[in-house]
Amino acid sequence: MNDKNEMRLEFESRSQNESFARTVVAAFVAQLDPTIEELADIKTAVSEAVTNSIIHGYVDEIGVISMHCTICENELTVEIIDQGVGIDDVNKAMEPLYTTKPELERSGMGFSFMEAFMDDLQVVSSSGTGTRVIMRKKIGRIEMKRRFAPQTFEIEA
Numbered sequence: 001m002n003d004k005n006e007m008r009l010e011f012e013s014r015s016q017n018e019s020f021a022r023t024v025v026a027a028f029v030a031q032l033d034p035t036i037e038e039l040a041d042i043k044t045a046v047s048e049a050v051t052n053s054i055i056h057g058y059v060d061e062i063g064v065i066s067m068h069c070t071i072c073e074n075e076l077t078v079e080i081i082d083q084g085v086g087i088d089d090v091n092k093a094m095e096p097l098y099t100t101k102p103e104l105e106r107s108g109m110g111f112s113f114m115e116a117f118m119d120d121l122q123v124v125s126s127s128g129t130g131t132r133v134i135m136r137k138k139i140g141r142i143e144m145k146r147r148f149a150p151q152t153f154e155i156e157a
């Protein structure tokens with residue numbers, strides 16, 4: 001049996017679809033039996049990526065956002081893709097507190113949150129070609145540690 005599972009979704013870049021998108025990812029990853037904390041981390045990261053496509057990618061227009069989720073063994077991969085304006089300098093955009101929209105009271109912490117809450121973050125973008133954000137997270141690592149090394153397992157304070 002193939003233990004890979006995939007789903008794809010396309011939706012319009014309307015602000016009400018941000019909560020729709022994170023709820024869909026949460027429902028998809030439920031099959032890995034994540035903890036409430038893992039679920040909250042994933043929802044926050046998805047929410048940040050989708051919000052970026054809505055407000056930075058498609059400025060003053062409604063475009064299509066694609067979401068591609070894969071589960072392979074105990075790892076979730078989420079890709080959020082837009083065909084919006086793209087990012088000139090990805091490294092600079094990923095710096096904490098960097099924002100091109102301070103007037104909208106953006107915190108400039110979106111990419112930092114994605115990095116903190118997921119295990120891995122890749123951003124592929126250039127001006128005019130849109131943006132692809134790829135995030136990965138392994139689910140159930142604490143449980144695995146408990147199961148395989150019960151005598152050495154310690155919860156960090």
Ligand SMILES: Nc1ncnc2c1ncn2[C@@H]1O[C@H](COP(=O)(O)OP(=O)(O)O)[C@@H](O)[C@H]1O
Pocket residue numbers: 048052053054056057058082084085086087093094098099100101106107108109110111112131
């Ligand atoms: N999908 C996107 N399309 C175009 N620009 C983006 C996209 N995502 C992020 N950016 C750029 O990267 C910057 C940093 O993003 P982020 O860390 O989420 O901070 P914030 O959204 O608060 O500005 C944004 O201000 C924007 O210039």
Ligand SMILES: [Mg+2]
Pocket residue numbers: 048051052106109110111
């Ligand atoms: Mg943001």
